[in-house]
Amino acid sequence: MSTPAKDLTITDVRLTPVLVADPPLLNTQGVHQPYTPRLIVEVETAGGHTGVGETYGDTKYLELARPFADSLPGRRVSDLNGLTELAGQVSVAARRVETGVDVGGLRGVQTAEKLRLSVLSGFEVACLDALGKATGMPVHALLGGRVRDRVEYSAYLFYRWAEHPGGAGEPDGWDEATDPAGVVRQARRLADEHGFTSFKLKGGVYEPEEEIAAVRALAEAFPGCPLRLDPNGAWSVPTSLQVADALRGTLQYLEDPASGTPAMAEVARAAGIPLATNMCVTTLGEIPEAFFQGAVQVVLSDHHYWGGLRATRELAALCRTFGVGLSMHSNTHLGISLAAMTHVAATVPNLDYACDSHYPWQTEDVLTSRLAFRDGHVTVSDAPGLGVTLDPDRLAVLHERWLSDDGTMRDRDDAAAMRVASPAWVTPNVPRW
Numbered sequence: 001m002s003t004p005a006k007d008l009t010i011t012d013v014r015l016t017p018v019l020v021a022d023p024p025l026l027n028t029q030g031v032h033q034p035y036t037p038r039l040i041v042e043v044e045t046a047g048g049h050t051g052v053g054e055t056y057g058d059t060k061y062l063e064l065a066r067p068f069a070d071s072l073p074g075r076r077v078s079d080l081n082g083l084t085e086l087a088g089q090v091s092v093a094a095r096r097v098e099t100g101v102d103v104g105g106l107r108g109v110q111t112a113e114k115l116r117l118s119v120l121s122g123f124e125v126a127c128l129d130a131l132g133k134a135t136g137m138p139v140h141a142l143l144g145g146r147v148r149d150r151v152e153y154s155a156y157l158f159y160r161w162a163e164h165p166g167g168a169g170e171p172d173g174w175d176e177a178t179d180p181a182g183v184v185r186q187a188r189r190l191a192d193e194h195g196f197t198s199f200k201l202k203g204g205v206y207e208p209e210e211e212i213a214a215v216r217a218l219a220e221a222f223p224g225c226p227l228r229l230d231p232n233g234a235w236s237v238p239t240s241l242q243v244a245d246a247l248r249g250t251l252q253y254l255e256d257p258a259s260g261t262p263a264m265a266e267v268a269r270a271a272g273i274p275l276a277t278n279m280c281v282t283t284l285g286e287i288p289e290a291f292f293q294g295a296v297q298v299v300l301s302d303h304h305y306w307g308g309l310r311a312t313r314e315l316a317a318l319c320r321t322f323g324v325g326l327s328m329h330s331n332t333h334l335g336i337s338l339a340a341m342t343h344v345a346a347t348v349p350n351l352d353y354a355c356d357s358h359y360p361w362q363t364e365d366v367l368t369s370r371l372a373f374r375d376g377h378v379t380v381s382d383a384p385g386l387g388v389t390l391d392p393d394r395l396a397v398l399h400e401r402w403l404s405d406d407g408t409m410r411d412r413d414d415a416a417a418m419r420v421a422s423p424a425w426v427t428p429n430v431p432r433w
């Protein structure tokens, strides 16, 4: 007797680490490496459906993902709550958690639980994709249905060089942007190519005065368009307040001006601009202090941080309860994650702001066709699952690159990448200004 196509039992899980070309984007910790690690998760069911997911691919995530993958065969892709329970059982080596912050200080505090949740998110998305394919339902329908048919994204502007030191990595045809004119040129091209009408500048790279000038230049070039600035906690409280004074009325929100909830709360009391974060509120445990102190007015959700699409909806409910706004954070990612972000964003009524996405900076993908932004939006797919198709050849090429790497690129390290250009570079202490 043949297996029914709706048999949801997991028979196999494939993990494929890849290295994806990344341009020399600058942030307060350094610069992006020529290649960044991602992990592609494929979950196969007895019914013959394969679901795909994507998450961080650094070594510590891979070490967690492998035992997790081994424990899945025999379970059903519909057992999503069981996945969360299982994630709690995967042990994390203490040396992997350190006591510090994630990715050189860009993604908030690093905990064993957060590592597990990031790994879990890739598996949850793959299970939802397989479940959707088996039942003929799009992922947004599995989450309760979409409340919008397209999701708005903002242009994610970065100070950057034209190329990596020594021409390493893959050329991407973008000019350098190291001053206000360069930032406006970059914004113009992103707006022309993708139709974005809101803009976020990654700051914390140059003196605050220079970044204020860049935001003012953007305001002049794109009148009425929402603007945001994010120095990843690089400023002291007084510097944050000076910037807030200079840009009050110009910024839609100021993202992580200072590091840590107490400093953010102090800034929030006097800034007169909403403060957003993807650094001081990245776990449920961080919510009470931040919300009760009024430290943040907008939380940037991210299904990789929070443990998947359903957990993102739980975060949305908490934000709604406390009258805190919701936006969406992004790190370097491929089309699988963009599709997942779009599905969950489509289901959240209180997603009040255009979402962030690094995707326009990625020239490579593992999909047969890349997702497109039209008028700054991604259309929500009604095809079964995520509505994307993995391209095995493209996946193999990016995996081959991971296999042949000597280890230098397998863990994201923006400070190390900066040392290639400036050997004396050390990760700046916070506050930097």
Ligand SMILES: O=C([O-])[C@@H](O)[C@@H](O)[C@H](O)[C@@H](O)C(=O)[O-]
Residues within 6 Å of the ligand: 025, 026, 027, 103, 106, 107, 202, 230, 232, 278, 329, 330, 331, 332
């Ligand atoms: O990729 C970067 O350079 C960003 O700085 C990223 O690492 C941050 O996590 C993120 O985009 C943010 O909004 O803070």
Ligand SMILES: [Mg+2]
Residues within 6 Å of the ligand: 230, 232, 255, 256, 277, 278, 279, 329
């Ligand atoms: Mg941020």
